[in-house]
């Protein structure tokens with residue numbers, strides 16, 4: 868059993884180190900809730916393994932000021 872647990876743990880670590888990112892579940896800006904428009908090139912960001920998208924630089928800056936507040940929107944969406 869121990870070997871199995873170790874293999875599982877190593878697999879988990881390997882995927883964490885490989886930088887697997889959870890994709891962003893929303894169709895809207897993480898900060899402003901504006902619909903993301905591909906033609907306006909939403910800003911995509913990897914925050915601790917979670918992809919986040921913002922509609923503009925201002926929103927990205929606001930996200931960085933208080934990430935926890937905005938990440939709640941993602942957990943609520945899942």
Ligand SMILES: [Zn+2]
Pocket residue numbers: 896899921922923924925926927
């Ligand atoms: Zn914005």
